[in-house]
Amino acid sequence: MVVESDGLLDESCLGAAPEPQEAVRIRLDMPRTDDLADIVFLANNHKIAANLANMPHPFSLENAKQLVARAQASRGNNATFAIRLNVTGRFIGIAKYGEMEPGSPVHIGYWLGEPFWGQGLATEAVHALVDHAFSHGTMAELSGACRVTNPASRRILVKSGFQYRDQSMIRSLGAGGAVPIERYSLERAVWSSLKQWGRSA
Template identity: 40%
Template sequence: MLQDFRTPTLREACPRVLETERLLLRSPTLADVKAIARLANDRRIAENTRRLPHPYSPDHAVDFVRTMADEHRDIAFLIENNFVPIGMIGICWREPELAELGYWLGIDYWGQGFATEAARAVIDYFFDEFDFELLYAGARVANPASRSVLEKCGFRWSGVELHRFEALGSSTPVDSFRLSRGVWSSLKNWANSTKRPR
């Protein structure tokens, strides 16, 4: 999936489950394979997600879950709403010092604010658990909904890059974004709408 880059060490106390007002974010397991494959096997998702192949089979989901469990290079959360899987979100390291937020939702869950809610929780987790000053993200130029999610989370546009999309079999323009720790810190009041007391 990624080259063999070092992933920063997680703090001992880091949670592998995040909760928001409507969502539970947890590590995916092999029990989730059918749900992940069913959700991800839509060309509209694959065309906006760099590394998702299309068609997306249960074997792809098995490989993904095993890679996340075995290699510990990236962080992935299955997003659940009312205990029903609705998508994935996580952080990958393209380089040792370059962490990038990525996410996708099943088509039936678009336009309901779930991506923004999940992204805010993972952004909080990232800046709380890692000593990085910047978090990066990208949205295909033809995907204004994803761009809107990033802007709502405080990301600032930083340019356009070409990235290869597996499902397209070619490169396409991507709006690049970055979020600084300082901007995140000033926006932390969103915690009232993303973190639910236990």
């Protein structure tokens, strides 16, 4: 499944906060220089770039180095994590959150390499990302978006508790122009209620 990030947020990491808890099959942690080959191999895919705002295509080794360097910086309500398989530790994608502009809701973004689509791994990653954001960040709300032609990403957002807000347009580097998107949001109070419900179920 192709997953969506508006791509407008910096790929920086909330370094002082603990890393997210492991999910069943994946874990989120810091992208590293030894991930560079996997990052380039998986990110250099037009199907992924066309569903993101600012991912370049082709995606070069220099792009991967910049991603890792920015992820290791620390700044406010921003964090970028590598998505890894628990069993092998292999890099399979990126999950992040950050402020697109001061005062705006913190936006989540994520992408998964094509060999790992359709297995529910991105949903696990987004659940872990949202838990980390609300547990260690100060934001009252998270926002997310997907292209209207991306039902897989829509399902991930809905399964993660996000509620539909409206439609808009963004410019996508990979798609080569403006594309329509659906925008979603998740309030901290709703997340907290969902977590309580999950514990009592």
